[in-house]
Amino acid sequence: MNFRHEWKIEISAADLFALRSRLSVLMEPDGHAVNGRYLIRSLYFDTPTDKALREKIDGVDRREKFRIRYYNGDTGYISLEERAS
Numbered sequence: 261m262n263f264r265h266e267w268k269i270e271i272s273a274a275d276l277f278a279l280r281s282r283l284s285v286l287m288e289p290d291g292h293a294v295n296g297r298y299l300i301r302s303l304y305f306d307t308p309t310d311k312a313l314r315e316k317i318d319g320v321d322r323r324e325k326f327r328i329r330y331y332n333g334d335t336g337y338i339s340l341e342e343r344a345s
Contacts, residue, residue, distance in 0.1 A: 292331040302329045 271279075292298045305326040306312040315323045325343040 294332060298331050299333060300329060300331055301333075302327050 289296075290298070292300075304312070305328075312323060312325060323345055325345060326341070327343070328338055328340050330338045
């Protein structure tokens with residue numbers, strides 16, 4: 261089974277400015293962000309037989325995920341999402 265590993269490193273303010281400048285040509289800011297940040301709350305669902313959990317453990321590449329999610333504590337808009345990964 262292959263596990264995903266994330267490396268998090270701190271960058272300088274100058275590097276942050278340079279990256280934002282370069283990426284702004286290719287990407288748009290996330291619409292959920294407030295002052296460049298946001299808080300996400302997600303609730304994932306599975307079947308009664310734990311299909312999603314079992315597929316994750318078994319290393320299945322293409323899996324369906326269902327979740328509800330809201331941003332920045334605002335429960336006025338909650339999204340139901342299906343994600344294939």
